[in-house]
Amino acid sequence: MADRPYISVQHLKTYFDVTRSLFEKRQIVKAVDDVSLDIWPGETLGLVGESGCGKSSLGRTIVMINKPTAGRILVQGEDVTALRGEALKRFRRDVQMIFQDPYASLNPRMTVGEIIREPMDIHRISEPEARDARVVELLRIVGLKPDHIRRYPHEFSGGQRQRISIARTLALNPRFIICDEPISALDVSIQAQIINLLKNVQREMGIAYLFIAHDIGMVKHISDRIGVMYLGHLVELGTSDDVYFKPLHPYTRALLSAIPIPDPVAGKARRRMMLEGELPTPLNPPPGCPFRQRCPQASPRCGETMPELREIGGHWVACHNVEG
Amino acid sequence: MEDIYRKYLADPGALQTLRASEIPDQLFEKLDDSEKDSEFVAMASKTYFQDAWCRFRRNRMALIGLIFIALMILAAIVIPVLSPYTYDGQDMLMRNAPSSWAHPFGTDKFGRDILVRCMYGARISLSVGFAAALLNLVIGVVYGGICGFIGGRFDLVLMRIVDILYSVPTLLYVILIMLVFGANIFSVLLAICVSSWVGMARQVRAQVLSLKEQEFAQAAYVIGASKPRILFKHLVVNCMGPIIVNTTLMVPDAIFTEAFLAFVGIGISIPMASWGTMANDARSLLMSYPMQMVWPVAAICLTMLSLHFIGDGLSEALDPRKR
Numbered sequence: 001m002a003d004r005p006y007i008s009v010q011h012l013k014t015y016f017d018v019t020r021s022l023f024e025k026r027q028i029v030k031a032v033d034d035v036s037l038d039i040w041p042g043e044t045l046g047l048v049g050e051s052g053c054g055k056s057s058l059g060r061t062i063v064m065i066n067k068p069t070a071g072r073i074l075v076q077g078e079d080v081t082a083l084r085g086e087a088l089k090r091f092r093r094d095v096q097m098i099f100q101d102p103y104a105s106l107n108p109r110m111t112v113g114e115i116i117r118e119p120m121d122i123h124r125i126s127e128p129e130a131r132d133a134r135v136v137e138l139l140r141i142v143g144l145k146p147d148h149i150r151r152y153p154h155e156f157s158g159g160q161r162q163r164i165s166i167a168r169t170l171a172l173n174p175r176f177i178i179c180d181e182p183i184s185a186l187d188v189s190i191q192a193q194i195i196n197l198l199k200n201v202q203r204e205m206g207i208a209y210l211f212i213a214h215d216i217g218m219v220k221h222i223s224d225r226i227g228v229m230y231l232g233h234l235v236e237l238g239t240s241d242d243v244y245f246k247p248l249h250p251y252t253r254a255l256l257s258a259i260p261i262p263d264p265v266a267g268k269a270r271r272r273m274m275l276e277g278e279l280p281t282p283l284n285p286p287p288g289c290p291f292r293q294r295c296p297q298a299s300p301r302c303g304e305t306m307p308e309l310r311e312i313g314g315h316w317v318a319c320h321n322v323e324g
Numbered sequence: 325m326e327d328i329y330r331k332y333l334a335d336p337g338a339l340q341t342l343r344a345s346e347i348p349d350q351l352f353e354k355l356d357d358s359e360k361d362s363e364f365v366a367m368a369s370k371t372y373f374q375d376a377w378c379r380f381r382r383n384r385m386a387l388i389g390l391i392f393i394a395l396m397i398l399a400a401i402v403i404p405v406l407s408p409y410t411y412d413g414q415d416m417l418m419r420n421a422p423s424s425w426a427h428p429f430g431t432d433k434f435g436r437d438i439l440v441r442c443m444y445g446a447r448i449s450l451s452v453g454f455a456a457a458l459l460n461l462v463i464g465v466v467y468g469g470i471c472g473f474i475g476g477r478f479d480l481v482l483m484r485i486v487d488i489l490y491s492v493p494t495l496l497y498v499i500l501i502m503l504v505f506g507a508n509i510f511s512v513l514l515a516i517c518v519s520s521w522v523g524m525a526r527q528v529r530a531q532v533l534s535l536k537e538q539e540f541a542q543a544a545y546v547i548g549a550s551k552p553r554i555l556f557k558h559l560v561v562n563c564m565g566p567i568i569v570n571t572t573l574m575v576p577d578a579i580f581t582e583a584f585l586a587f588v589g590i591g592i593s594i595p596m597a598s599w600g601t602m603a604n605d606a607r608s609l610l611m612s613y614p615m616q617m618v619w620p621v622a623a624i625c626l627t628m629l630s631l632h633f634i635g636d637g638l639s640e641a642l643d644p645r646k647r
Contacts (some may be wrong), residue, residue: 063546092548105539109372109561119547152372163545171546 004077005038006176006208007062007095012036012071014054014061018283027283031057033232034071036309039176044202044209046223046240048216048255052279054232055212056100059178062210063097064088075176093123096174100181102161106153112139112164113149119171138167142197159190166197176208184213195222217259220244227251231280231290238315248317250295289320297321372564379641383448386637389630396627400446409437411444412595420613429619432605438619441597445620448509448598449579449627456516461571464524465560471525472532472556474475482528490522494581502590512552512591516578524570565642576631583624589626599624 014032019025031054047055060066062073064080072079080091080279086140097103106115116135120126126134142163153161162182179198183191199222202209213219215222219226219240226243228236228251236249247253254273261267275294289295292302301320309318376456380386404411409427415435423430429438467486471479505511535541536559544554560567585591586600599620606616 065542065545089548092546097543097546099539099543101539105543107540107544107558107562109564118544118549122548122550122553168543168547178490 006041006076007039008037008072008074008077009037009058009062009073010074011063012058012073013069014057014066015069016066029283030063030232030285031066032068032069034072035229035232035234037227037237039208039210040209041175042202042206043213043224044222046218046219046226047210047212047229048214048226049229050255052183052278053229055229056180057232058229059097059180059210059212063095063178064091089123093172094175095178096169096172096176097178097180098162098165098169098182101185102165103185105165106161107155108314111150111152112144112274113154114164115153115164116171119121119168123172125172134171135167136223138170141170141201142167143193157190158186159193162186162190162194163197166194166201170201170205174207176210177227178210178212180212181214182211183218191218198222214252216244216255231285233290233318234309235291236316237309240313246315248322249291249314249319250297250321251291256288280316290320376638376641377600380637381635383640386641389633389637392626392630393634395629396446397450400443400450403443404440404447407437407440407443409440411441411597412436420609421615422615431613432602433609438602438616441602442599442619442623444597445599445602446623446627448592448596449582449624452509452513452516452582453575453579453631455513456520457571457574459513459517460521460524460574461567464521464570465528465567467521468528469532469555469560472529472558473536473551473559475533475536481531483526486522486525489519490553492519494519498585499590507591509592512543512582512585515585516581520574520577524567524574527566527570528560528563531566532559535559535562565639568642569635569639572631572635576628576635579624579631580628 012032013030014036016031018027018029020027033054035054035058037045047058049055057066061068064083068081071081073081075091075095080088080095083091089247090275110118113132113135116138117131120131120134121128125131132149135149135252139146139148144160144163144167148156153164156164159244165182182198183194186194195218198209198252201207209222211219211222216226220243223240225238226236226240227234228249230251236243236247236252238248244256247256250273254275257270257273261270277294280290280293286303288304289298289302289307292298295302299321305320307318307320309316312322367405415431418427418431418435420431420433427437427439429442431437432441467482468545471482494515497518498512501511501515501518505514510602532555536554541554541558544558582591582598583603586598587604589604592598592599602620602625606613606620610617
C-alpha cells in the first residue's frame, strides 16, 4: 500500500440553506456534518446508510457538485476545495463519478460514441483521430460492441446504459471514482455483472472507489473497508470483515439484522433488532448523539454530548456506550 | 430410429410432438456462420429528427400546411419577377377590374394588379414573420437559458424585468417605436420583437431549470464541461421540441400583428403592399367590389392556418409524451 491516502476528507461539512423566502427563519439542512475519512490508492471504501443519511451528498461534495461549507478535501496532499478554472479541470481528470440512475445520467440527444468521446474532447486527450479508436476500446472494456457507437441511449437496457456511463468515466483514466449507488436502479441479475465489471476495471487500472450503496451485503462483497453513515455523521468505519461480522455501533447492528436470510429456519432463530421511529429530520437537530432517540442502549450521556469517532483496535466507532 | 426418420420424411410436422432427445442426430442440420451475425443486422438507428419527421409526415393537415407555405414562398419569390406588372404601377383604364387572364385576382381602385400586390404582401408578411421568429428564438433561448442555468437571485431579477416588459401593452410600444424610427419594415419588426420573445424566454427558462437537476447535466459538469457547453450542448438541445414549436407558432403571430398594424394604418407605408394595407384599401369598396377584400384576407387566413397546422404537427411529432 502507498505511504499516504489518495484522498483525505477532513472535517467535511455540507450544509444546505433551505430557507424558502427572505422573511422566514433561516433553515439549514446539515447533509454532511463533520465527516473525516481516507481512501487509499486502489482500495474500495464502501459507504452505507439509509436514504437521506448524507452518503450521496458526501460523494457529490467530493466531486465538487456541491460546495463544502467547511473542511478540506486533500487529493495527494493538495486541498482541492478552492480549485477554480484549469486546476479544477485537471482535478476532474483524476476524480470521477458514476451516477445512480442510468436512465437519467446519459444525454438522450447524444449518441453513445459522442457521450464517451466528450470527456476526451473537453480535456484534449490524445489526437482527435485517435479518440474514436479509444471509444471503441472503451466499449470493448465495458462489454459493449463497437457497432453500438452510433446508437442512442434509449436503445439500451439499464445495465447497458450503466456500462456506457462507466465507459464515459474511464475515458479520462481517473485514479478515483465515486460510485453513487451505481446498481440500485438495476435488476439483481444485472447488478452482479456491473459489480464484476467495476472490480475487473479496478484490478486492471488500480482505481480507488468510494462505493455508495444502501445494501450492506453488496457493499461487503466489493469493499475493503466499510463506513456507516447516520444523519450526516460517520458513525462507524472499519475493514469490511470487522464491520460486517463484529459491528460495534448499535445502528450498524440494526442495519445488519435487517438483511434477509434465505434460510427460513435460521431466519426465525435470529433475534432481529427492530428500530423504533423514523429517521429524524436533519433540520436543526438537537445536541447529543443523533441516533439516541432510536437507540436501544441510549444513556443520559448520549443526550448531552456528541460522541466522537474513536479507534478501537483499527476499528472506528462513534458511540459512548462501546467499551474500548 | 429408422422409424422416426421415415415418419419425418412422410410428415415433417409430426416431429413437433417429439422431445429433443428423441430426434435422431442425422436430422439436425448445420447452420452457416451468418446466423451468428443476426444480432448485428439491426435496424439503422434513427436520430431524433428522423424519428420526428416520420411522425410529422403522418399528420396530413400539417403536411398540407407545409406544402401550402412552401408554395406561398415560391410564388412570393417568382410571381413578382415574372409578372409584367409592379406593385405600384397604376393603370387608370383598368380600375376595379374583375378577375381575368391578364389580372387573375383583378385590379384595385388605382388599376394595380392585385395578384402581384398580394405576392409583394406575402414577401413582407413572410419575411416579417420568419425574421421575428428567428429573433425571438435567439433572444428568448439565450436569455431564458442563462436565467434558468444561473438561477438564484440573478434569475429572480432578470425574470422580473421580463414581467415588466410583458405587462406593457404591445400597441403602446408599437406606436412609440413608429414615432421614433418612422414607419418601415424594421420598426414593425422591432415592435413585434420587443415583447414577444418573453414567452420563449419563460419557456426555455422553465425547461432549463428542471433539466439542470438531471443527472446527465451533473455528469457533464463532473467530466469538466464548461458552463456554455453544458447549457447549449446538453440542456438547450434537450428542450429543442418546445423551442421549435414555439418558434413555428411565433411566425403566424408576427404575421397577424403586422397585418393588424397595417390595417389600422401604423405599419408599412403606401404605396408598399402588405396584406393588411390591401385589406384596408378594399374596405371602402367592400359593398361594390367585395373580391378585393377576399384576396388579402384569404392570404392571411390560409397562411396563418397552415402555420398553425405545422406548429401542431411539430408539437405532436417532437413531444415524446404524445408518442
